[in-house]
Amino acid sequence: MFFDFSSVQAIAYRILMNGVRNNKCSHAYLINTNGYNKGFDFAKAFAKVLLCSNGSDECNCSVCASVDNDVCPDLKVINCDGLWIKKEQMDDLQAEFSMKSVSSNRKVYIINGAHNLNASASNSILKFLEEPEEGIVAILVTDNIYNVLGTIVSRCQVINLNNSDTYSDSMIVNVANKLYDESGKIDSFINDSDSLDKIDHIISFIKYLDSNGLDTMLYINDLWNKYISKDDYIFAFDIMLMYYNDVISYKLNNRVILTEYNDDITRFSSYDLSYIMKRINLIIELKNRIYSNVNSALLMDKLIIGMEGLK
Numbered sequence: 001m002f003f004d005f006s007s008v009q010a011i012a013y014r015i016l017m018n019g020v021r022n023n024k025c026s027h028a029y030l031i032n033t034n035g036y037n038k039g040f041d042f043a044k045a046f047a048k049v050l051l052c053s054n055g056s057d058e059c060n061c062s063v064c065a066s067v068d069n070d071v072c073p074d075l076k077v078i079n080c081d082g083l084w085i086k087k088e089q090m091d092d093l094q095a096e097f098s099m100k101s102v103s104s105n106r107k108v109y110i111i112n113g114a115h116n117l118n119a120s121a122s123n124s125i126l127k128f129l130e131e132p133e134e135g136i137v138a139i140l141v142t143d144n145i146y147n148v149l150g151t152i153v154s155r156c157q158v159i160n161l162n163n164s165d166t167y168s169d170s171m172i173v174n175v176a177n178k179l180y181d182e183s184g185k186i187d188s189f190i191n192d193s194d195s196l197d198k199i200d201h202i203i204s205f206i207k208y209l210d211s212n213g214l215d216t217m218l219y220i221n222d223l224w225n226k227y228i229s230k231d232d233y234i235f236a237f238d239i240m241l242m243y244y245n246d247v248i249s250y251k252l253n254n255r256v257i258l259t260e261y262n263d264d265i266t267r268f269s270s271y272d273l274s275y276i277m278k279r280i281n282l283i284i285e286l287k288n289r290i291y292s293n294v295n296s297a298l299l300m301d302k303l304i305i306g307m308e309g310l311k
């Protein structure tokens with residue numbers, strides 16, 4: 001629901017809803033996320049308001065449901081195809097939208113990662129923005145507005161999101177927000193008295209593995225005894241990813257989520273960036289295998305041996 005953003009992104013929310021309520025929507029918005037990690041969700045929730053038959057920010061009509069289920073014919077989302085958003089993707093979009101222009105419905109397209117438009121795609125979108133068609137709204141999302149073509153920026157209403165309020169003082173709240181999308185899951189993680197222990201357990205494992213290498217295999221049963229179910233494993237791998245992403249963030253801008261492990265993260269930040277990236281890629285690759293029911297002992301062996309192989 002777009003209403004969910006009414007306090008975290010109060011200014012942006014108010015500007016956009018005022019436009020809707022006063023029937024003064026722009027034909028193109030550029031959402032500058034400033035690193036806020038739910039920028040795309042924000043854009044999609046706003047698109048839902050634009051498409052909703054009631055123009056509501058808290059609604060469950062059939063159109064809203066179709067947006068939630070990614071089957072709304074009047075909403076098109078464009079993501080990177082590889083490294084870039086390509087001209088063919090823009091051409092497809094324009095063809096699709098002009099074909100349906102007989103219907104009276106509003107149509108919305110979201111370009112997620114507008115800084116990734118390559119030169120020809122930028123030119124193509126520019127033409128689209130210069131001659132706005134009635135009822136078509138563009139929402140561009142970027143976390144890097146300086147890499148969006150100036151002529152594109154100048155044709156959009158720029159909406160700045162704030163990132164300063166998205167981090168709480170409580171580590172557990174930040175971890176929960178990062179791990180889960182649903183408020184039910186977020187709350188139960190925050191209120192579970194075991195959550196901090198579970199995080200601590202994984203961080204201890206990461207540190208043990210880092211200092212002891214292959215010897216970790218000998219003690220894996222003791223180190224890893226709490227982890228049994230598929231969900232446990234996914235959680236564990238997510239915390240490992242969070243930890244290594246924190247190491248990178250620490251190197252780049254000093255901001256981390258796992259604040260209670262600042263000292264460890266600082267120590268790991270002496271590794272070079274490409275080495276940390278390799279570790280992250282290994283963890284992502286192995287995490288994907290959890291979904292395909294890999295044998296868990298084998299998975300941990302691969303992690304330990306893989307980490308050692310990167311050294």
Ligand SMILES: [Zn+2]
Nearest residue numbers: 052059061064
């Ligand atoms: Zn609705």
